């Protein structure tokens with residue numbers, strides 16, 4: 101049993117954290133949590149009732165009144181203590197993450213660092229929530245603009261980054277003076293609950309950071325039906341994001357959506373091919389292809405297509421698939437059977453429509469949730485993978501001839517989260533960067549995640565930005581004071 105890897109069971113909590121107390125469902129119902137590598141059920145979490153979710157909102161509202169009144173420095177100090185505790189417990193959080201999510205332990209450790217970096221960033225930003233003054237319209241008049249916390253906020257987070265997607269939201273919310281209720285994905289609640297243990301140890305006042313678990317639709321309905329909750333931040337699929345946005349319309353709740361992508365990764369003939377392959381590997385195979393910013397389509401200029409494909413195949417041959425706890429493993433199980441079926445479906449559809457299998461095992465679904473990295477080429481826009489994100493280790497390469505064609509192909513998707521391209525021509529770099537319809541563009545760079553940068557998409561990939569000072573502003577409202585001459 102992998103729980104025995106933990107230094108202690110202190111962080112493994114099987115109850116929700118509401119208002120500073122640990123609670124079960126009032127009707128006793130629970131949900132099983134399994135290990136995607138083995139299918140073994142290793143824990144249960146409460147399935148809270150609607151009344152309990154409503155009570156959590158009331159608790160968060162009381163906590164907000166006190167929290168917003170603290171000084172920015174006090175809030176920053178607590179966020180920094182939380183940051184320090186997260187890093188001090190890096191190993192145990194990473195073990196819980198690998199256990200519930202599957203990712204290789206080294207990647208889980210990296211995610212703990214990444215998650216902590218948001219707490220630090222927003223602790224530092226907490227003291228820089230500046231307003232402004234504007235000259236008035238009449239003698240003696242001043243226009244003063246305040247930034248105030250929006251109030252009680254909620255976060256619905258996905259399973260692919262069980263820690264970082266929470267701290268990226270909660271760090272910003274708490275720094276701004278808001279309280280937050282987090283509903284983590286059913287598949288990965290234990291990382292979230294471990295963060296709650298550490299938030300409590302860091303001295304965050306009861307009710308400022310709450311973690312609730314249960315039936316997603318019910319919780320989403322209660323959170324969006326409440327006039328007290330003033331903002332929802334969601335990361336996950338476009339379909340669910342769209343539904344939640346419609347629900348938020350009822351009380352005109354502010355909404356931030358970080359949704360699916362279909363990232364193009366363009367390699368021009370003037371690119372440094374070795375660096376492009378390095379970037380391609382970082383972008384495509386992080387978290388076994390399960391990130392919203394993973395390259396979904398490689399667009400490669402025809403003159404370097406063969407060389408790029410050979411180099412990519414060679415790099416992919418070094419990947420090692422296995423249980424995330426085994427040393428040296430770089431590719432882990434996918435989250436569930438639905439994820440495996442999606443990779444199979446995209447692969448089969450591509451081959452049926454003319455793609456060529458280059459390397460890797462055919463994804464036939466014969467290994468539980470494990471899928472070997474697979475490389476295909478001769479991809480064309482009629483294929484399903486060009487319209488939906490694969491969220492798995494399928495690398496799909498499509499040749500192109502001109503810069504204009506590459507841009508058109510890259511933008512031919514309803515999504516617009518990340519895009520990448522490699523070129524050594526500085527004029528082309530500006531031209532292409534400006535033309536790509538994406539919220540994030542990696543220019544000669546495959547690893548674009550950073551707490552200091554505004555992360556988010558355009559088109560069907562979402563609304564709003566996370567990280568950076570812009571991420572904090574999403575949790576504030578502007579108030580304009582018109583100060584008369586008196």
Ligand SMILES: NC(=O)C1=CN([C@@H]2O[C@H](COP(=O)(O)OP(=O)(O)OC[C@H]3O[C@@H](n4cnc5c(N)ncnc54)[C@H](OP(=O)(O)O)[C@@H]3O)[C@@H](O)[C@H]2O)C=CC1
Pocket residue numbers: 256257258259260283284285286287314315316317318319320321335336337338340341343344358359360361391392489490491
């Ligand atoms: N942008 C991104 O980072 C992500 C994109 N995706 C994309 O979405 C696809 C499907 O993944 P999936 O896990 O199903 O993503 P979902 O959008 O279903 O899940 C994301 C979060 O939303 C919750 N949720 C689901 N349905 C509702 C609802 N009706 N009301 C409120 N909350 C809800 C989930 O809860 P619960 O887990 O309890 O069902 C989870 O916490 C992936 O293959 C990928 O393409 C997925 C995850 C992250």
Ligand SMILES: O=C(O)CCCC(=O)O
Pocket residue numbers: 260261264335358390391392393549555
């Ligand atoms: O897939 C996601 O939604 C999270 C992206 C992780 C990151 O790079 O911040």
